[in-house]
Amino acid sequence: MLSQRRLERRPHERPLFDRSIVARAAADAFRKLDPRWMMRNPVMFIVEAGAAVTTCYVVRDLATHAANGGFDFAIAAWLWFTVLFANFAEAVAEGRGKAQAESLRRTKSDTFAKRWTNGTIEIVTSTQLRKGDVVRVEIGDVIPGDGEVVRGAAMVDESAITGESAPVVREAGGDRSAVTGGTRVLSDTIEVKITANPGETFLDRMIALVEGAQRQKTPNEIALSILLAGLTIVFVIAVATLLPYSIYAGSRQTITVLIALLICLIPTTIGGLLSAIGIAGMDRVMQRNVLAMSGRAVEAAGDVDTLLLDKTGTITLGNRHATEIITADGVEARDAARAAYLSSLSDETPEGRSIVLLARGADIELDEPAGAAFVPFSAYTRMSGLDLHDGTMIRKGSPDAVLAWVREHGGEPSPELAGHVERIARAGGTPLLLARNTCVLGVIYLKDILKPNMRERFDRLRSMGIRTVMITGDNPLTAAAIAQEAGVDDFLAEATPEAKMNLIKREQGAGRLVAMTGDGTNDAPALAQADVGVAMNSGTQAAKEAANMVDLDSDPTKLIEVVEIGKQLLMTRGALTTFSIANDVAKYFAILPAMFAVAYPSMEVLNVMRLATPQSAILSAVIFNALVIVALIPLALRGVKYEPKGANAVLRENALIYGLGGLIVPFLGIKLIDMLLSVLHLT
């Protein structure tokens, strides 16, 4: 059941043209012909108006049995196809989101909630819950709404939201207290304070987002639309004035031919695909299991100049490994190893386990002393350890804390280990001091393990002009070493939420756009301040609300992918705009000589494609113009090929493919269509 649901949830396992999506999109393409809808897109609205006008001429031709009825009909039909193809592209892009929304909606069934009312539990439906209500969720129950755990801890299956089948721990207090409605408690009982009214929950918002119900044009999309509208006006004037010019030249053009020319010249390729590109961009983010709250956020991701990356989980694997125990003078290695072993026996952290593992290799007694009391780590003491039955106390922890502890117990630690402590810190490791009663035994070297291939990734980011800053709570020495090893450009050590906030403001003050990830409540202000803030789904509600994206997999490395998708989205827009405009050259060469072939036969020289007849020339251009939209739908949905390179290299490549290609391709395409039309005797 879980795995099946997961399949539904993960749209990247859905092919680009899923049959059910295509079928629905084809129907939607007709529904979108409604002029009120078309008005939103001035370029395609002009095409529709042109199609409508030519259709009127077809009707007139039928009534009068005009000789050129077939030509008018063909033009009208292909103009309608042009509009339909563009609508289809948009509908396919939307359809992918809709399919996803539907599977989410299945998750969102009404559930019953056990609400605390005046000290007793009352059974209500989830829709009756309001912000501030406290509900009890027991093993096997579905959590009735978004909220925060106020009491207890439980394993929760969040696969309905994240697609991740491994259950996660949710507990009161701290940064793992947020629960999402629709997820299921697998163990224990928790009490949850509801934080969202029905209809405003995370699931509701998610459905609205993927459905595109709230989709608004992004700032860049609006600017591009203005440019396209401007170009459209230019060509409307150029074509409309051609009527009087042709009258002057004694070769009055028909309205059908003028409309055909107009539709070929206005930027229908980009105009028809623009919204599909935007929707598909958000969809690609979603396929990475990241929820973008707006298209604007995805667009901003492409513009990011500075990436703030948390060291832990992004640059390093979350846990550190003990690699070495350095003993103090006069301390036997086995003795130190035994102490280290004992101190970590009950330490369940990955670091603790790695110390146990290391110590075991040192040929020591492995028995567990009876009656020993474990001293857990606390942020206050910054140590953990063991108190043995015989009064022996063993501690390991941050060097200054352990030193202070030794002094407190009357010991006088010798300074000889200080050199090692500093060396380890300088090398990017974490030194843990190991002490027994009044005696410092040695230093445990905990090493940060870098994630593989991070250096290459940062190099790629650098070549794209993005600066990476590592954020860590480590001291500056350790931070510098890891920063160097990982190849980030800069680091912020001993980072506090305020320091992080200041860093963001400083970067923004210099005009840069900043992206960051975060999960804790204290990250929320910085997430809100950053231009692109990605919250981990495992994080708190506050963090998720402050961010403009939520990563359902809680993988901070995703930020880099999101940036790449943003860039790809913008590139696709630019590439198709360039292509669309460059296409006009060939279309002129097809249509202009055809228009004036009768009045000025010598214009045939300009018919460089040697198109068969004036009518087939015009029709071929119109057909090419319509088909190119269909041909480019996969590109619009998938995005142009993206490789992280410097701006000039990317520009040169894209200008060559889409600029020069845009000049040449239509010459070939129109010629080919013309040949087909001739062979089939369609003109």
Next chain:
Amino acid sequence: MTITGWLQALVFFAIVLALTKPLGLYFARVFEGERTWLSPVVEPLERLIYRICGIDPAHEMPWYAYALAVLAFSLVGFVYLYVLLRTQRWLPLNPQHIGNMEPSLAWNTAISFLTNTNWQFYSGETAMSYLSQMAGLAWHNFVSAAAGVAIAVAVVRGIARTSSATLGNFWVDLTRALLYIFVPISIVAGLALCAQGVPQNFNAYTTVRTVEGGLQTITGGPMASQEAIKELGTNGGGFVNANSASPNENPTPFSNLLELLLIFIVAAGLVYMYGVMVRNRRAGWAMFAAMSLLFFGGFTVAYWAEAAGNPLIHHLGALGGNLEGKEVRFGIAASALFATVTTDTSCGAVNAMHDSFTALGGLVPLVNMQLGEIVFGGAGSGLYGMIMFVVLTVFIAGLMVGRTPEFMGKKIERREVQFAILAVLVTPVLVLIPTAIAAVTPAGLATLNNAGPHGFSEILYAFSSTNANNGSAFAGLGPNLFYNVATGITMLFGRFAVIVPALALAGSLAGKRAIPEGPGTFTTDSGIFVALLMGTIVIVGALTFLPADALGPIVEHLLVAQGSTF
């Protein structure tokens, strides 16, 4: 085409190239308010002007105040010139007793000079008193050019400044452009032209008996002083009807070269100044490179077409290039060069009859104007016109690097695109629509001398020229109420409908913060940018006019090749 022909063009261009950097550095100093070597002489005068006019040179204007100042200044200038032309008969310095100008022509002429167009529906020698020439036309030649430069400087400031609400002070920029650039260079150039034989007097015309025994009237007047600013300010309005083809206005090969240089140098210097002021000189050179390539492209076609000549005449046995309508003392190359240069910029002075060019030779000036005269372009107007294309190119191509478009670190967003496209829209609206009206209305066809495609070209040329504030003409088109009013409107909007959005764009850019440049930033100083800029200019600028041009010069060329005439 001959080697000497090409040498003329290359020598001319080499001198322009050599002058570009020193002039650009000088202009930058002038408009950044720094001291120049002319300051000791000019500064006291400058301060005096500010005191008399009550200008506070430290006061800065936001874009709309700057635009309002431009418009107000132009309106006053219009009224002044109109009144002068309507009353010149009763005013002094009128030895030829020339009458008052009729209202619609005076309206047209006042707008023409106010807008730096110098479209002339009159003949200077029979319609203008010396006072009108000197105090009316020459005044506007100076101030319309200076205003253009001031606006260009304000636009460049908008690009260069960050988080600024203002673009400078129009009155200060205008005064400085006049005192530091146009007046000094005009004095030197005027004297040089005098030395070449251009008249400078207040005498009535002299009538002489020629060697052949006929009578000839030789015009005089304060010509040299007006000739220099006619070129330097890219005005182009000739003192006499024959303009720079007349031996009085342009007597020698040297004066011809000097006049060509005067047309280009301010615009070329401004391009370098742009690089200096935005602190990216390579960007200045990149723009210069795009302009140079378009210049040589235009010249090559024009020269080739003129040198190839007219096949119809070749059939008659007279081989060689097309010399009809050209001064033999200049020849084909210098005439083609002059025609290219005068329409690359908004000058419009001519040393040959453009109407008599071959169809393709005449297409070059036509296309140059339809592009909006951005190949170096008019004094100031070329730079801000080109910047509109740069903004469009940055917006279209900039997306292809995967960032929202940036120009000099500033985001190009909705507002900027809006203003740039508005400025670019002006040309098709003002050229194509009036041409369409003229082509099918009796009023438009009434004063047309030629039929067929060439007649169409004449109409198209008139509106292309007036919209672009060029002022050169294919002639063949007589003044009547329709053309006086219609070209007046195109001149007026051709200038101010570009200036206002250009300043608004600059105002919007000035208020933005600049994002520091990095390896991921789209830059405007690379070879690929030059190519994209030219692509945008040709496709967006020229393709709009392809249908119209096809029905004019292009089809005419094809028909002539076939043997048809009109």
